[in-house]
Amino acid sequence: MALVVVVAGAWFGYQRLSGLSCSGELPLVVSATPEIAPALQSVADQWQVDGGAVDDTCVAVQIVASDPVDVAAVLAGQHGVALAGVGQASGTAVAPDVWVPDSSTWLLRLSSLAPGFSPTNNESVARSPVVIAMPEPVATTLGWPDQQLTWTDLLQQITTGINLRTGIVEPTRDAAGLSGLLALGAAASEAGENAQQATTAALRTLATGRSALREDLLARFPRSADPASVASSLSAAALSEEDVIEYNATEPPIALAALYLEPAPMSLDYPYAVLPGADPAKAAAADGFFELLNEVAFRDQLGDRGLRASDGTWGTGFSAPQGAPSPAGTAPATIEPESGGTAAGGLDPVVIDRALATWTSVTLPARMLAVIDVSGSMLEPVPSAGNATRADVTREAARRGLGLFDDSWALGLWIFSIELDGEQDWRELVPISPLSSQRATLEASLAEVVPKQGGNTGLYDTSLAAYRTVQDGWAAGRVNSVVIFTDGRNEDDNGLTQEQLLAELAEVADPQRPIQMIYIGIGDGVSQQELEAVTEVTGGGVFVTEDPANIGDILLKAIALRPTTGG
Structure with missing residues (x-):
């Protein structure tokens, strides 16, 4: 009986502990x-x-x-x-x-x-650490497995060499791709005065071999031991260690090496x-x-x-x-x-935003009209930028952005205040056309972005004219957008009211030919609510910074968040 009691007690205790009585x-x-x-x-x-x-x-x-x-x-x-x-x-x-x-x-x-x-x-x-996956014969030529490579070594190989065919899974949609992008970006940032050039070159090289899906990228590694196949196939990509293990478990003709580069990228x-x-x-x-x-x-x-x-x-x-x-x-x-x-x-979350924004601006073809405010208030100095004016800061942001966009982009440039061209509030400096033929012209035209002493802000008339201009030349297969830099509210008493602007935009907007209106507000004189009323009709977004010194990052973020459907 004592044994029965002990066993029964043990079983009851096990039930209570294990939850079998649930x-x-x-x-x-x-x-x-x-x-x-x-x-x-x-x-x-x-x-x-x-x-x-x-x-x-x-x-x-x-x-x-x-x-x-x-x-x-x-x-x-x-x-x-x-x-x-x-x-x-x-x-x-x-x-x-x-x-x-x-x-x-x-x-x-x-x-x-x-x-x-x-x-x-x-x-x-x-x-799972993020590694650089390489076919073993390719990795051997770089000193694997005896030599410890760095991200700077890899950056040099992919931007100056001709032997590596690099790829990446779209980093906005893949964490390993993002980790590799951040590591390469950090290596490029150490290039001093050539940092932007190094970054752009690396991203454009990666973009030529990007894949939307990891499975598609893996399928581009050599499927034959033939040297010609190895030479013509994918030879380097940022993937997880688990990806390499799973790939090699299938016993492919050419196994992948996992290169653990320093400094270690985000796992x-x-x-x-x-x-x-x-x-x-x-x-x-x-x-x-x-x-x-x-x-x-x-x-x-x-x-x-x-x-x-x-x-x-x-x-x-x-x-x-x-x-x-x-x-x-x-x-x-x-x-x-x-x-x-x-x-x-x-990592600062701003670093991730900036990396993805830069990637998008470099790799996503687009057709864009940039419109820059030259009203009198753009002469206001910016203490955080060494007292350069708001116009100076905006010109520099535009110049840096221009260096990131490749020749697949089409770009135009306007300026606006009030009565810049007769009674017209805006003036075209460069019409929208391929960067491949007018990059130098656009850069030179930035010198004409000079504020008008005492000039007011003709925001509404300019917004409608810019939208219609982009719509007239709308291009399929691209993101069609208007980017307006402004530091104030609409001040044109002889122009459209807000109600009239919204009614006109609602009438001409075509869902089958979408155009994104992007406003970049500079300083504390901008009404975000006023601008959002426009983008609710057209699509797009409003990005406001009270410190104009941040305008470069804001520009990249605005471009990265553009919807890509329909365009």
């Missing part, structure tokens, strides 16, 4: 990037067998394998923001209770735009993000599931799938690429956009 069902939807989803599914299945529960209610964890870009699109839509390059959500993606993307940069990009997006936990559950860190709005029961279930991801069993599950544990070491079953260090990769990221100015492994 009833009902509490669903917990976890959306995870595809490479980690099977490991999470194994843990979820075992937890269900063991009777995982919250307050005696059984937890049913549903793991949904989803590309991070698809979930990011859903969440951006929920919060009324647009992530550069992400586009609209697909019909199949859903907002989960817990999101495990491949990188904290997704969380950072969302939280920096949408204050209401504030997920909790955010701890890393796995890691994929697989954050466990409990999304805002979860009720207390689901939040408790999410916490319970997370605890299981700190156990040895999960580390081994990760190893079987080519992933490291969050500390950069690996469990059993991990097939390390030749030369792989352990631990490896950067520390897990933080996602708070106000965490002392740094985030995502020590």
